[in-house]
Amino acid sequence: MASPSHLESSPLLGDSRPKSRKNKDVGPLEVSTTTRYSILLGVWTATFLSSANMTLVPTMLPSISSEFQKSHQASWLGTAYLLATCTFTPLYGRLSDVMGRKAAAQTAVLFGGLGTIACGLSTNMEMLIAARFLAGIGGGGISTMAAIVVSDMYSLRSRGLAQGIASVFSGLGFGVGGPLGGLVTDWLGWRWAFLVQTPLFVLSILLITFKLEYVTPGSGKSAVEVLKRIDYLGSITLLISVGSTLIFLSTGYNEGLPWSDVTVIVPLVLSLVFFVLFVLIEIFVAREPVLAPFLLKEKVPVLVGISNFLVSSCNFAMSYYFPMWFQTVMSTSAAIAGLHSLPSSIAMPIGSVFTGWMMHRTGKYKVINLTFGILPFIAGVLIAQIREDSGPIQSWFSITPIGFGNAVVMQTTLVALLAHIQESHMAVATGFARLFGSLGQVAGVAVSSALFQTVLERELRMRIHGPDAEGTIKRIRQNAQIIDSLPGDQQRMARSSYDVGLKAVFWFAAFSTLLAYIVRLPIPEKDLGDEPKARGVTGSTTTNPSEGSISRR
Incomplete structure (x- = not known):
């Protein structure tokens, strides 16, 4: 593997690593230029789509509300996406260590793509809100996995520039999401603003599947072991706490209901109770806590x-x-x-x-x-x-x-x-x-x-x-x-x-x-x-130092 000084002097997105081994046998700092570009294209394409979906909906709200005749629920199209992103984003850091970089990235893109397609196929407002939540589960993971993969493949000094280039994709998605949504809605209808994203999601998951093959230190886990180590209680309590807070703020302020109203008091109490439960679970119960206490x-x-x-x-x-x-x-x-x-x-x-x-x-x-x-x-x-x-x-x-x-x-x-x-x-x-x-x-x-x-x-x-x-x-x-x-x-x-x-x-x-x-x-x-960069296989390892065998990520 190239020396640290060599890594710092080489072009950021270029490659000076040995190419004698296959991608599946090399570490993240040793992959070829073509492979690195392919991996980055895969994760950054998904990043673009995730960012675009954050700003896509507002320009389509009049058309959606007109079709379903439920404008009072329209605000939840944005809130559901943010709620899912908030709840599931921290899981991907743990999952990428337990199940591997590729599997975690595939999971994020799969949820994001299926949720977006489901939005375009929704037949009522409730289904559309649920689909937005599903897309949000993937959206938060996409941004997290993109940051982790870049951190794997570049030295600390080079990560800032690589992440800066990544932000071009996220910034572009965030900026064009609204105008693109309005344009497609006027031209083909609001459903197609979601459905036209399908080919890009397919491209992203194909590139991740066939190119993200580098290895990192750690111990491979079976599907059963992965499922056992997911912090279900922490995720559920965080979801209920944040969701209850949003309902409380909506009913207590947006709808102007008195504080004595049960629809105001109950969400407030639930948000506080489940937040306390979340903290206790993360500190004393969870095997792999999402909060990382x-x-x-x-x-x-x-x-x-x-x-x-x-x-x-x-x-x-x-x-x-x-x-x-x-x-x-x-x-x-x-x-x-x-x-x-x-x-x-x-x-x-x-x-x-x-x-x-x-x-x-x-x-x-x-x-x-x-x-x-x-x-x-x-x-x-x-x-x-x-x-x-x-x-x-x-x-x-x-x-x-x-x-x-x-x-x-x-x-x-x-x-x-x-x-x-x-x-x-x-x-x-x-x-x-x-x-x-x-x-x-x-x-x-x-x-x-x-x-x-x-x-x-x-x-x-x-x-x-x-x-x-x-x-x-x-x-x-x-x-x-x-x-x-x-x-x-x-x-x-x-x-x-x-x-x-x-x-x-x-x-x-x-x-x-x-x-x-x-x-x-x-x-x-x-x-x-x-x-220091002098190590055999560069990248992230599992959080358990006793797990020292090498697994494919």
Whole structure:
């Protein structure tokens, strides 16, 4: 195998490893250039589809709601996907160590593909929501496995740049998902926006099946052993806790029910009870806990996890509510409103590639993080001060630093995390970091929604009075599209109320990312060039040090 210095000086996506052995007999750092490209194409194609599916649905909601006549359930199409992603993402780090890289990646892509196809074939809203949940089970695993595979095949110093290139695919998917969904929906119908993804899912799973053959240290497990080691209780309690929290926030804030209502109290109690159960199970019961409690005892993983949570909260709060400001306050079309988020989507992969290149070149990450990590807070403040008469620079480009800055943060914190843990814990730590990010995504949507609805209701009650004020306020809260049909004075009141409510969300996002910046300050620097690489087969190992035999992953 090539020496560490040779690895660092070779082209990032190139190859300088021995080619005398077959793919199934080599480690992840020894695979040929063609094989490496094929593996990356497989996992990054799935990454693109997973990211696109996060933003695909909003542009199709009018068509879906019109067909099924259940607009009150439409919000669960996005929530179900995020809920599944949050719950199952951390499992894949463990599964990749127990059942192997290939099998775990195949599982993720299979769930993602079957769920997406089921969405296109759904005959009612309930089936569509269930299909979105199924797709989310794979979606979280796809991103986790892509990060693990890249970490296998590249040295620590090169991982940042490789992950940066990976983010181009995720950023592209996130950016084109909405416009592509709207285009296909207008052209062929909303079902085809899901079904047209099928060939790419097939391509992804074929490449993974036939090319992801490298070996890593560890012990091969039978199917029975794999099933025994899955943390079912931890996953179920986490699912119920997060799901109950979402229901509580929806009923208590979005629907405006009193706190004494049983549909508000029961989800709140269940969320707290099952969260406590989840923690107890992870610490005392689970054989292979999804939370990896041992990482909670180490400073860097905890700081990275908290940062991921806060950064994801900011990203999703902005991505959901920034376009709404232009629709409700500025009365622009949905298409134009969506385009205002495009600069951030473009800046995100640029920031990731830039960060990876800088880390690869300098072997450092802390200065990059501190320098560019404050940009999202600055952007949040600028967005929170946006007005109807703001110029095009503030209206169109104030969100750009969020995409660029948070891309820098996510890249540098992942490398910092991997630099401060044992290589044998790499896969588990990746799942650990993704879990906090997924929780942040859910929080970003749910908490910002509760905050927005609370402020919006207060502002509407301050402005709108009269005999039918209660009904008018309820209609405005539930359907922003009716604003244009309101009388002139009420229309102005509604727009002003939406403006205040959305500004509250923007401030929430800004201070989330500021708090994330403060949390990251204690993360120490570590020279990435100092990582030892002298081992027989490079990659991640199982978390059990006694399992030293080599298995195919």
